[in-house]
Amino acid sequence: QQQVKQSPQSLIVQKGGISIINCAYENTAFDYFPWYQQFPGKGPALLIAIRPDVSEKKEGRFTISFNKSAKQFSLHIMDSQPGDSATYFCAASRDAGNMLTFGGGTRLMVKP
């Protein structure tokens, strides 16, 4: 059972544009939602994370929007740069230190 569904699978954005990646989850017990960035040949790196008690969290050019009633959350990358080209994974867990359930990933390409 895929508990975290991520879309789109791939995304092409022009430099300076906004990249938007969406995730939906099924398990209402999830209470920690991180986003990871992964470059080829590297492990995932934590970008930003949110708890369900807030609807939005912003760190630099990265923003998470969270909709608890819809069981959806999204990552917005403002002023996208070619260096942002990577695969992005959303994830969720119950009790933050617990195991992470990952989405299928979104391959982002930012064109110069």
Added chain:
Amino acid sequence: GAGVSQTPSNKVTEKGKYVELRCDPISGHTALYWYRQSLGQGPEFLIYFQGTGAADDSGLPNDRFFAVRPEGSVSTLKIQRTERGDSAVYLCASSLSVAGPAYEQYFGPGTRLTVT
């Protein structure tokens, strides 16, 4: 500071052989996690340790997979009688704790296992 390290970075083995994959967590991190990432997919949880004990091993696919963390630091993932379907990148992550503000998981670069 030093991040999570994993050795070897690549491992090629023949079907039926035994392999061991090693993970060195960030110094002082009490929790350690193993995930498996198949090509083009998100990581899938295998097992996690809090200290020396396995707190949750529900993700291990079958009894050919086993992991240990005898001294609460380095962990070894062991796979017996390897099958071609075991080919994947095996990722290790660690976190300072499993509660409070320091639960973020930091990943190593992974070990790419290829079973021929």
